[in-house]
Amino acid sequence: MCPEFQVHTTMRDLSPFQAGHFDVCVIGAGVYGAACAHSLAAAGLKTAVIDKGDFCSATSANSLKILHGGLRYLQHGNLVRMRETIRARREFMRFAPHLSKALACAIPTFGSGLRSPLAARCATLLNNAIGSDRNLGIAGDLALPPGRTISRESFLQQFPGTTVPGLSGGLVWYDTLAGNTERLVLEYLWAARDLGALPCNYLRAERILTQNGRVEGVLVTDVPSGQPFAINASWVVNAAGPWFDELLEASGIPPVPTRWTKAVNIVVRRELNPDCAVGIESNEEYSDQDAVLKRNKRFYFFVPWRGGTLIGTSYKEWRGSREDLLPTRADTEEIVREVQAIHPSWGLEPKDVSFAHAGLLPMSGIDASGAVQLAKHSLIVDHGKTGGPQGLLSLRSIKYTTAPVEADKVTAIILRDTGRRPARQPAPAQGQGRVPAELAPLLHSRYGSRAPRVAGHLAAADSDTWWLSREPPLLRAELRYFIQEEMALHLTDVLFRRTGLGSLRCPPAGLLTTLAEAMAAELGWDGARQQLEIEQVMRRFAMLPQEN
Incomplete structure (x- = not known):
């Protein structure tokens, strides 16, 4: 060492x-x-x-990776919730700047109602004013620019092939992309x-x-x-x-009576726009019953992420076991069909899907059209005050x-x-020690101030022995750090939570074997256990077409 x-x-x-x-x-x-x-x-x-x-x-592992500032809450007239969301987004950015970056987001404008250019300009002015302190304490390179409206030509230049009847332009605002939630x-x-x-x-x-x-x-x-x-x-x-x-x-x-909806997002190995997310209305009839300003369709968002695109979200009421929740092939194909309908020129096919994830969210009910109504507010129950x-x-x-x-x-x-008063604890200093210069960009982008702790697991000065994998890049020190300091017990822990190597597409068989063997050396697995760990990883890709 x-x-x-x-x-x-x-x-x-x-x-x-x-x-x-x-x-x-x-x-x-x-x-x-x-x-x-x-x-x-x-x-x-x-x-x-x-x-x-x-x-x-x-x-928590199922999201579109956007830390949003609550623009959508304007339609509810809920400025308190919007302010809370702006504050929370800002805290995330301050807390983990190495995992955050500004992301432009856009929706098309059309017609003369809620989606009109006039409505978009009003929304932009309100959003900029309500979030005027959005960059308080945020480093300059992470600062979120003010929103704006763009022309029809500009929107089509960024998202060619968009087929929105009566397209007149777009509304652009900025949220934060968390590269690894x-x-x-x-x-x-x-x-x-x-x-x-x-x-x-x-x-x-x-x-x-x-x-x-x-x-x-x-x-x-x-x-x-x-x-x-x-x-x-x-x-x-x-x-x-x-x-x-x-x-x-x-x-x-x-218990607190709760109905649950299965929320599914997919990852595709194609980029729609590498620099800007876009929301396009789906064909699904939907009316947010809690909104002051009603809209009749649910959005699907396309989010640029790690060279691919995250697309979602679909919602279906879930009555099954919570232990068995996984996205199915039917879930992914439903989203692909919806994308084919709302953006046919992109030519998305089921074979383009490289991963999918699902989670359960509270729902308030189902509307007359059969669409799920999501619960709108988090709930804190103090049971001592309810018997x-x-x-x-x-x-x-x-x-x-x-x-x-x-x-x-x-x-x-x-x-x-x-009756206690908060005794705020000073955060321990991070970043003590040296990170080799050739590893600094990689480790700081992944671990921020904890990069020296990861580098502390480098076993030798010879850089030829550092790497478990050159492509994708993964150090032996990172794996030791995951096991010894982050309690990784399974191959899935490393691929889906510690590194994200399995969150974009199925890792190559050779990489799975290499990682399983390296973890076996640390944790004492035999050959049968290594194979079982690899099978557990592959189960997460069962929703993909066979050619994937």
Whole structure:
């Protein structure tokens, strides 16, 4: 190991969970659970955060990667929600600038109503004014320009072949593209750990423990070993995503009635526009029942991402097992057919789909046309105020972007109830040590201020031995870092959450074998286990046509 680097080995360790007492135990380590853990730890509360699977392995891993500023909320007349979203987007950009970049977004204008050029100019003026502080504390290269309207010619130059009847131009605004939303969640978890929180994956919450009307902790099972034990905590935050109501039922606590919709996005290996996302109305009849200003169609968005395009989102009510949720071939083909109908000149075919992901979101109902109506607001339930146990909060989340705002609300409730004042913890300094100059651009773009910690796992000064893979680039040090400091236990953890190498297309067989063998050397897998790990990766691509 390079002598100038100090390695902080934080292998997954259950003993602190078994022996200690926590102020708060957060159940669920998606973006909301991770943001809660960070907010609570920053306020000086001793915090545990657990997940029954890997970190950010469920709904938080399914998004179009846009951290939006709430332009869509103008049609609801909800300026409070819009301001919260602008604040949350700004916090994400400050927190992880290496994972953020400004992204132009556009929708076509047409007709004389809500989609007219006049309406677009009004929306632009309002959006610019309401978000006038959108760049407060943001580095210049990440700053979001003001929105604007563009001509018909300019719109067609950027998106040739667009067939919108009566096209008159476009509305352009700027949001933030998070290149790797899974790593963004991990950044929150590791920042919380730096502040004293204890995160752990593959630790399943069985039920919430109560006595005399008060929360006492959580009964959990360590998934790898099957070992059950109790985590003692004065408060529990139930941020278990689609499982939050099931956990309440298992604990004998009245659940919060919730219907769920399956949301699906696809990745295609083609670019529509490498520099600008676009929303085009689908043929699906849809009317947002909560909007002040109604529109009759649902948008499909095309988002440039890593040399391909993310397209979504489709919604269908879900009544099946939450454990079995995966996108199907029927899901991907439905989106392809919709794209063929609304943008036929692009010539998208099923064989162009390289990946798909799905998640469950709360829905409020189904309208007269059969379209899903999404729930519009996150919900924080203080069960002690609704006849349940004191010390239990349930968080039903909606949008990835608003996680930091909702997390601060959770922290404020706990501090207010306990009478404690926030004891803000100074964030530990990152970036101590040296990153070899030839690796600096790669490591800083992936890990920001944590790049030196990754470089600390370089085993030799000879650069020829650094690489597990030259294309795509992956260092042996990165894999050791994932296992020793980020608790990666499975090949899927590395490919889908730690690196994103499996999130654009199916990795080559040779790369899968190389990674499985390298993980086997670290974790003691035999040949059968390596094959099983590869099969689990391939299961995620079962929705693709055979030629893919």
